[in-house]
Amino acid sequence: MNVRHLESRLMNFFEFYSLYPRKQGRRAAEKSWDRLTHNEQEDAFNALANHLEYWKLKQTEKDYIPHPATWLNQGRWEDELDMEVKKIKKPELPWYSSEELTKAKAQEVGCQAYAGEGWQQWRARISQKIKQLEEQL
Secondary structure, rough: OOOHHHHHHHHHHHHHHHHOOOOOOHHHHHHHHHHHHHHHHHHHHHHHHHHHHHHHHOOOHHOOOOOHHHHHHHHHHHOOOOOOOOOOOOEEEEEEEEEEHHHHHHHHHOHHHHHHHHOOHHHHHHHHHHHHHHHHH
């Protein structure tokens, strides 16, 4: 192996490692890099940008990004990536958790607030009304 080829391989590894988001096991990663063919090194380096985008898009925590040696040893640059945006579904809040939801539930079950009635009293009446309606079913 000539010196220029060796310098090229080392330069590519250091470029790869500088871009890789998880900085564990540099020596192991370098050994894994050296075991790859030149074409595999190019493919891995070129695929890294897509994987960086994928991890960002999926909001992958660093602990779930493989170590660089693992990524290289497993040929993870060949993985098919699902680039759909991760949709976070918020849990539905109970009707009594906010004034707005309480008002909406009261209107739904036909239980308007009385003048001077506090929120807790009104919520108790709404709850009774819901139980009555459920019993009718």
